[in-house]
Amino acid sequence: MREPVDRRRQRILAAVQARGTARVRDLADELQVSVVTVRRDVEELTREGRLRRGHGVVRSTLPAQEIPPGDLSGGERVAVVVPERHSYLTETLHGARTALEEAGMRMALHIAPQVAGAERPLVERALADGARGLLLAPRWHTLAAEEADYGWLAALELPTVLMERRPRQGSAAHALDSVRSDHWYGAHLAVEHLTGLGHRRILFATREDSPTARTLRAAFTGIAGAHPLLEAWAWALTSPQAGREGPYTADETADLPRLMRRVRATAMVLHSDVDALMVVQRLADDGVRVPEDCSVVAYDDVVAALATSPLTAVSPPKAEVGRTAAQLLVQRLREGRERPARRVELLPRLMVRGSTRRAAGTVARDDDGMADAAARKLAPHE
Template sequence: MVSTAAERRARILGAVDRLGTVRVIELAAHLGIPVVTLRRDLAALTADGRLHRSHGVVSSPSRATAEQPERPPVVGMLVPTVGSYFDEIIAGARAASAGARLVLGISSYQARDDRAQVEHLLGSAVDGLLLSPHWLPGSDSPLDWLADLPVPAVLIERRGAPGAPAVALDTVASDHRHGVLLALRHLAALGHCAVLLAARDDSWTAHQVRAGYAEAVRRLGLDPQPVLDIRDPGAPGEGPGGIERLADRIAAAAGTGVRAVLVHNDHEAVRLSMLLRARGLRLPEDLALISYDDVFAALAAPPLTAVAPPRRAVGATAMALLLRRLEGEADLPAHRIDLLPELKVRGSCGAIG
C-alpha cells in the first residue's frame, strides 16, 4: 500500500529519533524510501523546524544543538582529465569549498568509466558530487543513472537533453556558443568574410563549439565553410600525421582567400602555428588564428588570441551551489547556470580578409 506524505514523514521522524544523527543515504535505505522522495520530505520537515539537516546528514533539532560540531562535508568530483582545461575548474571548486573536503575521481573520455568512478566516490562516503561525465549530444541514455544518485549532484560543463532523466540535475557551464560568437565577430570586424573552424568532436565542449560556429556564421552573414575535423592521433586509423594534413587543408583554403581560422583547442592551435609557418603562412601577417580554451594560447609564438571560458568561476559556482544543496535549502529549484567566456586579444589576428 502506498503511504501518504504525512505517514512517510511520521516514519522519518520516528527513525531519526531512534537513530540519532544519520546520513540521508543511510536513512533512505533504513526506511526503504527512494532518495529523491526522502529529500523532498526532509526539506519540508526542515522548513517546519522538526528536523535539522546539514552536509548530507539529518538529526533532531535538540540533538543537533547538543552534539559536537559536525564534520565538514565531503564532496566527490569527477573529471575526465587533469593537466589542462579542468585544472582551473578544480582550483575554483577548491577555493569555494568553505571547509568542505574535496575527493577527486579521474575518469576518461569513455562513458563506461564514469559509473565506476562515481560508485568509488560514493563508497568514500561523499555527501555530494560535482560531475563532468563523458556526454555527447544525443547520448543521454547511458547516463540515465545520474538521475538516481543517492546524494545531491551538480553537472559541470555538461547538460542533459530535454526529456532525459538527468535534465533535472543542477548544471553550471560555460556558454561556449557565445564564446564562438565572440571569436567570429572579432574576425568579421577585421574584414574577414569567411572563417574556417578546425575542431575536435570527442567532447561536450567540442560539440558546443561546432554548434556555436554554425549559429555565428548565420548571425554574422559569413560565408559558411566545411568544418575541418581534428582527429585524435591515438585513435584507430589516425597517426601523428593528422595535424600535418590539417595544416595542409588550412593552407589550401588560404590559397582560395580564406585567411581566418578558429581552432579548438589550444593544443592543436599551438602546434598549427609552427606548421603553418612552414607552409608559408605567417601569423598574423598572412593568417588570423584564434584558439579556443586559452590554457596555453598565451605561450605560443606569437601569442594567440583566444576564447577563454571562465573555468575557475565554473568550478567555484558549482561548488557553491552544491553546498547550498547540502545545507538543505528548501524549495531550491534546479539551476541551469551559464557563464560567459571572454575573448583575449593577442598577436595572432592581424591578417585582413
C-alpha cells in the same frame, strides 16, 4: 586558536551522522587534532549514549533528524569526478576547492580513465565512502556515451552538480543542477572579432570528441551561416584524430592549410588551443605566416598565451565555473531537494594577443559604420 571542546564534539557527531560510520583516524585528520584527542571525545560521547564504538570505528546512535541535513560544519567530503589528462579542468578544480573550503567541506578528487562509463564506478565508490555531494564532469567522448549516462545520473540519491556539461533537454537528467560556460557566446566573440578586423572568409576547426567541441561546432555553423558579412566559411576537424563520430565529408577531414587555400580564408578559429598551437606550427611548415597571412583565434585559453607568438583566445571562465558549481552544491546541501534545480551559464571573454590583425585592404568600423580614427587620419583629404 584551539577549537572549543563542545564545538569539536559537535563536528564529530555531524561527521559520523552524515556517513553512518567513521574511522577515528579519519576524524583526527579532518579535525586536525591527535588521534588521542578524538578517542577521548568519542569515549565521552559514548558515555552520553550519542555514539557507539567499535574497533577503530565510530557509529552514530542518533536519529537522522537530530542533526539537520543542512549542518555542514563537520568537514564532510564532496566527491569530484573529472577525466584524466584534461588540463582545461585544472582551473575549474581550483575554483571548486576554494569554494568548498570556504564552506568547511573537503574535496575528494577521483580521476576517470579514458574509457566509456568510467565515471559511474567512481561515483559509486564515493557514495560508499560517505560523500555528501558530487561535482561531476564526465568526458562524454560521443553523444551516445552521454545519453547512456542519463539514467543513472538521474537516479542518484546525493546532490549532484555537473560542471561544463549540460544534459539534452527533456532527457532523464535534464533536471540536474549544472554550471557551464556559454560557448555559443564564446563562438560569437571570436566571429565578431575577426569580422570586425575585416575578415570575410573564415575557417573553423574544432574537435568532435567532447560536449564542448560539439556545442562549438553547432555554434560556429549557426553563427557563420547567418552572418551578413561572411562571404565564405567552412568547418573541419583540427586533426583526423579529433573526431569520434562520423562519417565526415572530405572537406571536414581535409588538411587545414589545403582547405584554407580552397576557401581562400584569411582567418581561423581553432578548438582547442593545444590543437591551435599545433595547427599554427603546421601552417608555418606550409609557408603560412600568422598573423600576416592568416589571423588565428584559439578556443580554451589554457596554453594559448604561452606560444612563441601568443595567440588571441576565447577564455571560458574556468575557475568561476568550478567555484559556482561548488557554491550551488553547498546551497543544495543546506536547502534540500525542495530547492528548484538551476542551469547556470557564465560568459567567456576574448583575450586579444598577437595572432590576429586587420585583413589586408580593410579599415576598421565603429558601431556607426564609420572608419576608425586611425583609418580616417591616413585617408586622403576630400
